[in-house]
Amino acid sequence: MKEITYIDLKKCILEDNDGVANEIRTLLKDKKIFLWNLMSSPGSGKTTLIKAVISLLKAKFRIGVIEGDIESTCDSKKILETGTTVVQLRTGGGCHLDASMVKKALETMPLDDLDLIIIENIGNLVCPAEFDLGADLNGMILSVPEGEDKIIKYPLMFTVTGALIVSKIDVMDYFDFDLEFLKKNAHAINENLKIFTLSARTGEGVNGFTNYLQKLIEDKANEK
Amino acid sequence: MKEITYIDLKKCILEDNDGVANEIRTLLKDKKIFLWNLMSSPGSGKTTLIKAVISLLKAKFRIGVIEGDIESTCDSKKILETGTTVVQLRTGGGCHLDASMVKKALETMPLDDLDLIIIENIGNLVCPAEFDLGADLNGMILSVPEGEDKIIKYPLMFTVTGALIVSKIDVMDYFDFDLEFLKKNAHAINENLKIFTLSARTGEGVNGFTNYLQKLIEDKANEK
Numbered sequence: 001m002k003e004i005t006y007i008d009l010k011k012c013i014l015e016d017n018d019g020v021a022n023e024i025r026t027l028l029k030d031k032k033i034f035l036w037n038l039m040s041s042p043g044s045g046k047t048t049l050i051k052a053v054i055s056l057l058k059a060k061f062r063i064g065v066i067e068g069d070i071e072s073t074c075d076s077k078k079i080l081e082t083g084t085t086v087v088q089l090r091t092g093g094g095c096h097l098d099a100s101m102v103k104k105a106l107e108t109m110p111l112d113d114l115d116l117i118i119i120e121n122i123g124n125l126v127c128p129a130e131f132d133l134g135a136d137l138n139g140m141i142l143s144v145p146e147g148e149d150k151i152i153k154y155p156l157m158f159t160v161t162g163a164l165i166v167s168k169i170d171v172m173d174y175f176d177f178d179l180e181f182l183k184k185n186a187h188a189i190n191e192n193l194k195i196f197t198l199s200a201r202t203g204e205g206v207n208g209f210t211n212y213l214q215k216l217i218e219d220k221a222n223e224k
Numbered sequence: 225m226k227e228i229t230y231i232d233l234k235k236c237i238l239e240d241n242d243g244v245a246n247e248i249r250t251l252l253k254d255k256k257i258f259l260w261n262l263m264s265s266p267g268s269g270k271t272t273l274i275k276a277v278i279s280l281l282k283a284k285f286r287i288g289v290i291e292g293d294i295e296s297t298c299d300s301k302k303i304l305e306t307g308t309t310v311v312q313l314r315t316g317g318g319c320h321l322d323a324s325m326v327k328k329a330l331e332t333m334p335l336d337d338l339d340l341i342i343i344e345n346i347g348n349l350v351c352p353a354e355f356d357l358g359a360d361l362n363g364m365i366l367s368v369p370e371g372e373d374k375i376i377k378y379p380l381m382f383t384v385t386g387a388l389i390v391s392k393i394d395v396m397d398y399f400d401f402d403l404e405f406l407k408k409n410a411h412a413i414n415e416n417l418k419i420f421t422l423s424a425r426t427g428e429g430v431n432g433f434t435n436y437l438q439k440l441i442e443d444k445a446n447e448k
Binding site for chain 1: 233265266267293294295296298299311317319346347348350351354367368370371373374375376378379380392394395398399
């Protein structure tokens with residue numbers, strides 16, 4: 001009797017993705033480039049934070065940015081103002097970046113002249129968490145107005161993240177945000193998670209994050 | 225020579241979905257139940273708005289809620305406090321609700337004793353916009369802290385929406401939010417879009433939206 005041929009498309013897609021992510025890792029190890037993938041909900045402040053990080057680190061490192069967007073180029077234009085190389089990835093409806101898209105972006109970038117590449121992922125707390133992009137650091141932003149309960153509702157994102165940035169702390173007084181609840185629950189599912197609190201708008205706390213990032217970039221550059 | 229069999233899985237999925245959405249429409253037309261599908265980013269205030277709407281409309285209508293969540297039941301528990309019937313849909317990683325999920329929820333609900341069913345979709349501005357759930361009204365929330373540029377970055381969501389609710393206006397003074405830019409660009413892609421501004425926390429403006437919703441519910445109930 002014939003058997004049913006069962007194809008788990010999602011598993012296939014993720015396995016293919018992992019292969020390309022490993023190619024990216026090998027390439028960027030060779031080039032000594034640090035890759036930081038930044039994820040968050042729409043409107044959490046990814047672009048504003050990236051601009052603040054560029055402003056503090058551009059004297060030390062040569063920086064490139066990969067901007068993921070469904071349709072628009074408005075974030076790329078903001079990054080261009082900093083004088084940084086930007087590659088725009090338009091997903092045309094797609095809700096996340098995958099490793100193949102990042103590989104295509106890298107192929108267009110001057111890799112011999114870069115130390116740090118920042119990926120601004122699609123604004124979405126769900127699907128981006130499933131796709132390994134070969135990054136050295138997965139970062140995510142949770143902005144204060146979104147609420148601390150996101151740790152309960154989107155656990156995968158907090159699990160794949162190495163650095164959680166709690167942003168917009170300048171408006172903390174106007175929202176009921178329980179930072180201790182967030183920290184406790186985040187460390188329960190991801191004990192090594194680094195947590196930073198900052199406001200990219202006022203600058204408060206941004207140095208703490210960039211010092212951490214600088215150390216990671218230097219460590220990779222110094223690897224044998 | 226053999227030809228390649230080409231299966232556009234996404235097209236198949238959306239066509240199957242549309243068929244189920246039409247079944248839902250037929251069922252709820254027969255039962256004279258109004259179905260409101262509410263979408264937004266994570267943390268825009270869907271649950272808080274639903275609680276405010278229930279509080280204002282529960283004396284007039286019999287209300288049920290379908291709660292879509294990836295993992296948790298924390299929103300359902302908040303809705304239960306209002307005394308409303310709640311069905312929890314757990315997607316287990318899935319980034320949107322589809323019509324089959326809603327149909328399954330409806331099969332468990334006391335349809336002869338309901339006038340209004342509210343769907344709280346998964347917090348995501350991308351994928352939920354693609355799936356017709358058979359709703360009489362697609363609503364979306366954009367909260368002030370997210371910024372008005374979401375109209376440029378997530379255009380499909382604003383196109384499939386009948387009522388756009390700009391929420392958290394009580395913190396308008398602490399953010400650079402250009403309401404006129406939003407209105408102008410939203411009406412450019414969706415000329416019949418109704419736009420409401422409110423704060424579910426303070427109650428400001430909530431009546432304007434519930435009066436609009438009440439009229440739609442009554443119009444459907446009075447349809448021949």
